[in-house]
Amino acid sequence: MRIRPVGAHALLLDCSAPADVAQAALVDAWRAELWRRRERGELTAVEIVPAASTVLLDGLPDPAATADLLRRWAPTVAASSSHAEGAADRMGERESGEVIVPVDFDGPDLPAVAQHWEVDVPAVLRRLTGTRFRVAFCGFAPGFPYLTGLPAELALPRLATPRPRVPAGSVALAGPYAGIYPSASPGGWLLVGRTELVLFDVHADPPARLGPGTRVRLAAA
Template sequence: MLRAGDAALLVEAGDLATAHRLNAALRDEPLPGVVDVVPGEQTVLLILDPSADVDALAARLPRLRLPENAERDAEPVEIPVIYDGADLDEVADLTGLSRDEVVRRHSAASYTVAYLGFSPGFGYLTGLDPALHVARRESPRTSVPAGSVAIAGPYAAVYPSRSPGGWRLLGRSELRLWDVTRDPPSLLRPGTRVRFVPEGPA
């Protein structure tokens, strides 16, 4: 556990599952003085009220009861996908697989949101089939449409809003991942399980 400035603590959880469990515990039973909780892949950052007793909070954290399952066996979020992405053929070439097999492997996997980052509601999803681990594009696009379903390295993702990006685009979804009129705005959160459901041709 490390101090992060005068009003924050960085907890090194050690692995993704423990980070999710700690995040769930702090979400379900907020500690006095904790203003926000920001989970990472293997860390959890606690943003504190400037008046909080940092040492007292640090002493309480190891005594927290962590849930066995961060999402309590919640059903996975299903994301419908039309697999017509601009990079689908290139991913097939890079992996030595057919278009159909790329789609089959991408949609057969069970994903978990490791953490959110890059832009509001952008979830980094673990669980991608190792056969589909491909590098980002050498030249990022200046504009990727909202709803684009993409992969890069060991992660899968859906772009929640139009933005620049260098991930390989496999398809698109009409599901809104980020909506400021919704509470919470993000459909995904760390620990959420995700499934991609094919709705269109490969």
């Protein structure tokens, strides 16, 4: 873990690791630990923003003092990230329950996913509905959740040519992630289904339905 200053009041934790699974577990462990420390009053930060390999802490009154705290907390976080499954739970994170996302599995790229995984389409659906997903971070578009939980060996390539328009609610796969498009946009992920669940509402609190740390299960509608 490397700590990088960002402007006058922010720090970036770089959790780059040789393996994607280890990296995802380390980022998730840091996110959970930082949220827990902030709730307990041990950390002052306006924003804690996880990404694929980093965690941004913004709104720090004293970044240098916070960096010292992070170095002291690092051994605890590293120990809890040694096993990817359930890392955030072991950090004592307060859970809000699992969100069940009803999905019509009728995506045009299901046959391509089955071919990549060397199984038939029903086996793809069993894998997707049987996986315990967790939102690692949000990005690309407001409320777009990057869901981890699939084995690393099932990572998928993106389309060679992105679609100019992917409908809102599309459930898709790319790389090691599953994701759900909160609004219509261009996209190069493989489409496996669609949901009517509203993922982003600017008038809601919080606006994103599936925020980092949320446990998610895809269920056949």
